[in-house]
Amino acid sequence: MKQATALPLQQRLQRQQALAQRLRLPVALAAGLGCGFLIMCAVSSEPLRAFLILLTGALPRLHWSAGEGWQLTRLVRFGAVIEDAITLTLLGLAVAIPFRARQFSLGADGQLFLGALAATVVSLYLPGPWFVVLSLSMLAACASGFLWGALPGLLKTRFQANEIVTTLMLNIVAVQAYRWLVSGWLRDPAGGFIVTPFLPASLQLPVLLVHTNVTVMLLALPLLVWTSWLLLMRTTLGYEIRVVGQSAAFALQAGLPVQRTVWLSMGAGGVLAALAGMHISHGLLKRLPVDLPAGLGYEGLLVALLARCEPRAVPWAALMYAYLRTGALAMERSTDVSREVVLVIQALVILFLVAERMQPALAGGWLRWRARRAEGGRHDA
Amino acid sequence: MNATLRYLLPRLAWTLLLLALLSLLAHWSDRLARKGNDKTVLRAVLFINGTLGDKSFFDSAAKGMRRAGRELPVSVRVVEGGNDPTRWESALADLADSGDYDIVLAGTFTMVPYVQRLAGEFPRMRFVMFDAAVDYAHCACGNVHSILFRQNEGAYLAGYLAAMLLQERLLPGLPANAGLGQVGGMQLPVIDDYLLGFGAGARAADPSIRVAIQYANGFSDPAAGKDIANAQMAAGAGLIFQAAGATGQGVTEAASEAHRYTIGVDLDQYEMYRHSNPQRAAAIVTSVLKNVDVAIVQALSLALRQQLPYGRADSLGLAEGGIGLAPHSEVLDRLPLPLRQRLDAVRADLVSGRVHPPSGFARAGTEARG
Numbered sequence: 001m002k003q004a005t006a007l008p009l010q011q012r013l014q015r016q017q018a019l020a021q022r023l024r025l026p027v028a029l030a031a032g033l034g035c036g037f038l039i040m041c042a043v044s045s046e047p048l049r050a051f052l053i054l055l056t057g058a059l060p061r062l063h064w065s066a067g068e069g070w071q072l073t074r075l076v077r078f079g080a081v082i083e084d085a086i087t088l089t090l091l092g093l094a095v096a097i098p099f100r101a102r103q104f105s106l107g108a109d110g111q112l113f114l115g116a117l118a119a120t121v122v123s124l125y126l127p128g129p130w131f132v133v134l135s136l137s138m139l140a141a142c143a144s145g146f147l148w149g150a151l152p153g154l155l156k157t158r159f160q161a162n163e164i165v166t167t168l169m170l171n172i173v174a175v176q177a178y179r180w181l182v183s184g185w186l187r188d189p190a191g192g193f194i195v196t197p198f199l200p201a202s203l204q205l206p207v208l209l210v211h212t213n214v215t216v217m218l219l220a221l222p223l224l225v226w227t228s229w230l231l232l233m234r235t236t237l238g239y240e241i242r243v244v245g246q247s248a249a250f251a252l253q254a255g256l257p258v259q260r261t262v263w264l265s266m267g268a269g270g271v272l273a274a275l276a277g278m279h280i281s282h283g284l285l286k287r288l289p290v291d292l293p294a295g296l297g298y299e300g301l302l303v304a305l306l307a308r309c310e311p312r313a314v315p316w317a318a319l320m321y322a323y324l325r326t327g328a329l330a331m332e333r334s335t336d337v338s339r340e341v342v343l344v345i346q347a348l349v350i351l352f353l354v355a356e357r358m359q360p361a362l363a364g365g366w367l368r369w370r371a372r373r374a375e376g377g378r379h380d381a
Numbered sequence: 382m383n384a385t386l387r388y389l390l391p392r393l394a395w396t397l398l399l400l401a402l403l404s405l406l407a408h409w410s411d412r413l414a415r416k417g418n419d420k421t422v423l424r425a426v427l428f429i430n431g432t433l434g435d436k437s438f439f440d441s442a443a444k445g446m447r448r449a450g451r452e453l454p455v456s457v458r459v460v461e462g463g464n465d466p467t468r469w470e471s472a473l474a475d476l477a478d479s480g481d482y483d484i485v486l487a488g489t490f491t492m493v494p495y496v497q498r499l500a501g502e503f504p505r506m507r508f509v510m511f512d513a514a515v516d517y518a519h520c521a522c523g524n525v526h527s528i529l530f531r532q533n534e535g536a537y538l539a540g541y542l543a544a545m546l547l548q549e550r551l552l553p554g555l556p557a558n559a560g561l562g563q564v565g566g567m568q569l570p571v572i573d574d575y576l577l578g579f580g581a582g583a584r585a586a587d588p589s590i591r592v593a594i595q596y597a598n599g600f601s602d603p604a605a606g607k608d609i610a611n612a613q614m615a616a617g618a619g620l621i622f623q624a625a626g627a628t629g630q631g632v633t634e635a636a637s638e639a640h641r642y643t644i645g646v647d648l649d650q651y652e653m654y655r656h657s658n659p660q661r662a663a664a665i666v667t668s669v670l671k672n673v674d675v676a677i678v679q680a681l682s683l684a685l686r687q688q689l690p691y692g693r694a695d696s697l698g699l700a701e702g703g704i705g706l707a708p709h710s711e712v713l714d715r716l717p718l719p720l721r722q723r724l725d726a727v728r729a730d731l732v733s734g735r736v737h738p739p740s741g742f743a744r745a746g747t748e749a750r751g
Contacts, residue, residue: 052410076478080471192490
């Protein structure tokens with residue numbers, strides 16, 4: 001009984017950490033949603049319904065009727081979740097890999113724009129059978145993403161240019177180049193607004209779910225996640241990335257090629273961001289509008305942080321984020337909660353999820369309280 | 382392999398369990414929703430591919446929906462799609478698929494391909510497309526009604542008024558020999574329709590007048606609008622016409638700060654600023670009204686009576702009341718009678734078809750004029 005308080009410090013810390021680890025997600029979700037519910041109570045006349053729709057709005061519904069048997073409806077909305085989750089997963093991986101090498105690359109945006117642009121240009125202007133053109137489009141996207149990712153890496157290793165600054169600046173260059181090309185050379189004169197022509201039907205990614213844009217990209221996703229994980233955990237480059245990320249000075253002492261690791265990790269991230277761009281151009285939009293908003297890449301940042309830069313966790317984080325976002329949209333659509341409130345609630349949930357420090361503190365507090373109670377109980381006895 | 386499975390299986394199991402729990406919750410919440418009473422005959426939803434608050438096009442459409450909701454037995458909802466175009470198609474498809482609505486309204490050319498696709502996939506849904514027309518020859522769009530506006534007529538009238546005001550020196554505080562400026566959101570047929578009409582009207586009143594044109598390349602960037610307006614005013618523009626959605630708010634701001642003048646678009650912007658910001662309102666001469674709200678109320682009331690002509694595009698101009706000039710502002714209220722009569726004569730010419738303002742659609746080569 002006495003051990004409860006006299007546990008060695010290390011053991012106590014370990015228990016604390018394990019508990020915090022296990023409680024991290026549920027506590028953060030509950031706290032974020034709880035705060036959201038309080039806000040909804042303030043602004044809505046039917047907060048409970050709005051809250052339930054936020055939680056369940058994105059789900060497909062399973063109905064039973066005697067005539068038609070089991071029926072799955074609202075698949076379109078769940079399709080939107082999956083579409084969104086695919087983009088977010090790719091962007092999340094794109095950010096997570098350089099992060100493991102401790103490179104704060106914010107360049108996913110520019111890589112996405114260039115990837116989409118390169119894939120579209122190849123698809124529009126290269127003749128040939130579809131499988132050749134499509135694979136060349138993908139190659140073009142990957143190559144441009146790799147170059148645009150490796151460039152700030154090289155700038156950093158050669159000229160000590162801070163990668164946060166260079167990636168942000170290169171984003172601007174990429175986005176403006178994209179806008180220039182789309183509004184000039186690639187513009188479809190009959191489009192009615194500034195947009196490229198539609199991709200030929202044979203080059204649009206095949207759709208898996210009717211009425212939605214859930215494409216074969218969904219099937220490629222596990223492969224990409226697995227490859228990223230393999231790259232990080234089972235290859236020499238991955239080992240180097242992780243060592244550089246944990247301590248660049250140590251890696252240098254150990255004779256690892258730190259510079260090469262840095263720019264390769266950023267290039268690898270660029271490839272994944274460019275694939276997200278191709279998912280947008282060939283899967284979702286099928287053509288590129290000039291006003292594709294910059295900032296999609298930063299959502300990848302969020303997903304990567306939620307997943308703690310662990311590739312295998314990225315799809316789950318992306319799915320959860322997409323699920324919440326779509327549920328929030330559904331709530332906006334069918335209740336009196338307005339768009340702004342929806343955005344605030346979304347941000348709160350994310351805030352609680354990312355605020356990791358809070359939970360070890362909470363777990364520690366709870367353990368201390370339990371220990372004190374145990375002590376109190378002993379005194380009483 | 383084993384490690385992967387050990388990693389994957391528990392997580393998959395947890396996800397499935399969570400989904401099952403949430404599904405139960407979903408059934409409960411659906412039952413909660415169904416308790417609502419239903420006196421409405423028609424359930425309409427307006428999808429906005431952007432956000433509200435532009436004080437012009439989308440706000441006007443939302444105003445029409447609100448009015449329809451008040452005056453007709455229609456339940457209305459306005460859904461903002463946000464500024465991310467990758468989510469518009471799925472959101473619109475969801476509205477058509479949800480079964481919560483009978484008729485879906487959407488505007489602008491951006492939405493045309495989505496509506497064309499959904500009209501074929503959901504033949505029992507009804508769609509109203511405003512400020513753009515679906516391509517009836519090439520899609521199964523028997524359930525889509527399109528509303529087009531002949532905005533060049535209203536812009537022509539505004540251009541005529543603007544040139545006349547400069548010529549007669551009725552705008553106090555302007556430098557001698559001031560010209561006109563125009564700010565467009567993007568170079569699209571609809572926007573060109575405004576700009577060409579305005580230029581033609583201005584030259585009809587004063588053939589020697591200078592008219593500067595620039596596009597902001599975006600409908601949601603007031604800062605860009607302000608920059609362009611300042612540049613045009615520095616080059617001698619005394620009055621600027623803006624057809625640029627929320628970007629135009631920057632133009633209005635720049636003009637009012639420089640004590641110059643502006644003509645707004647879509648909604649009566651003088652009326653909007655009259656109480657909230659009198660200084661800004663003083664700079665607004667008039668607005669080329671695109672009565673999206675009127676058109677929407679009209680379309681919904683026709684739809685209620687089963688008389689809305691689906692499978693066809695209608696075009697609304699000055700004669701039909703779809704387009705007009707805002708009647709009041711500090712400048713317009715002081716307008717001398719002879720000038721007012723000249724303006725009315727031009728309006729009559731436009732309505733009767735004696736004057737044909739140039740169209741931005743002819744130039745783009747689209748067959749959107751229905």
